Amino acid sequence: MDTVDAPPRPDGRRTRWAEHRRARREELVSAALRAIARHGAGVGMDELAATAGTSKTVLYRHFADKEDLYQAVAERVNRLIVRELNAAAARARSPRDALAGIISTYLHLVEKDPEVYRFVVSHPLVERVERDPVQRISGLIADETARTITAQLRVAGSTSGATDALAHGLIAMIRTAADRWISSPAPQSADDMARDLTALAWGGLSAVLPTPTTPAGTPEEDR
Template sequence: MDPVTADVPTPGAPGAPAAAPVRPDGRRTRWAEHRRARREELVTAALRAITTHGAGLGMDELAAAAGTSKTVLYRHFTDKEDLYLAVARRVNRLIVRELRSAVERASSPREALAGIVSTYLGLVEADPEVYRFVVSHPFGATARDPERDPVQRLTRALADETARTLTAHLRAAGAADTSADALAHGLVALIRSAADRWICTPDRIAATDMAAALTDLAWGGLSAVLARPADPARPAPEEVP
């Protein structure tokens, strides 16, 4: 037994004094908020530097382009991976927010798919260097822990959003929706792979043209496998004797 606390009544026990409310340390709270704000400022500076100078910047170049030093960066980020993850999380939040806004305006599964494709490609084209920075894992980040990989997390977020949208539209139309989740993940893999290849093509076509072509390709496959309500006017397939 600890001799210092042996005779101190346990809080809440009979005869024990009521525990005094714990007041937050104002200075500590202000300092934590300052550090959080400073981290966000450095993430913004890093994004601007990547946009201007390209996805291949190292930590020294990132610090210089951001108008600070590598020592300051390491004061707010534990290592290169921490900075990479902070940048990737910011980009992921933007993409998911814009995609949700796009699908909320859709009135049909095809329109929702077109919104997802056009929004994603538009964001990629708007800042291709930042996109390359995120998907290329420039500092070897997350190699030891795939669950922390922001690219995989973004892919799952896109697929989940696509699945929710498709499922809602399918249910409203009276169609079966049991395959929507798996189909959505397949569609997102198609969209991401196409976007990665397209953005690296020097003479690439416009984002609007690529979005239209990719939507046609994806919808052609999706519409062929989605279950539809039975159509009385459609003849039933002949039974095999």
């Protein structure tokens, strides 16, 4: 009878080394975020290395080039944004609440770390990026917005096949407004901007979507 060879055992040293490199890479991304907050979006590799307490040579051992480092930072920011938006969406009790929560959360994240936001959006560390993480982030935010609003409309008794496209349009508007807002000499607070932007976005969205009704059969108030 043929025997089946046992699968090779994983190389413990190689596994530990891969984990060490992954952890070290994450540490360097954290240091890069601190350097950006300290020195601004135009931070250079020298400042990044100094903040990490290492040298540029070591940075390039863990990142293939400047774009690789930029992509790693953008991915970290992306995960944070999506996690916070998911939490905001989970708390929503109506389509308008969902939209307001997403807008408010996004703007407060921008207000908290404006230089990090500028770094990700304008990518000054590299002249041109092969894979634009900003478009991916915007797409994920728009997808989350569409899922949340569609789910809320279903609960309220109304749906629209255009929700996904409208959500992506709203996110483009929100991103453009956030870019302009955070670049203003004296921007209004995130709370005030979120209030005004929510009113603008919901005014347009509610005008084209079927009017949801409450369980009692009365139109939901445009709070």
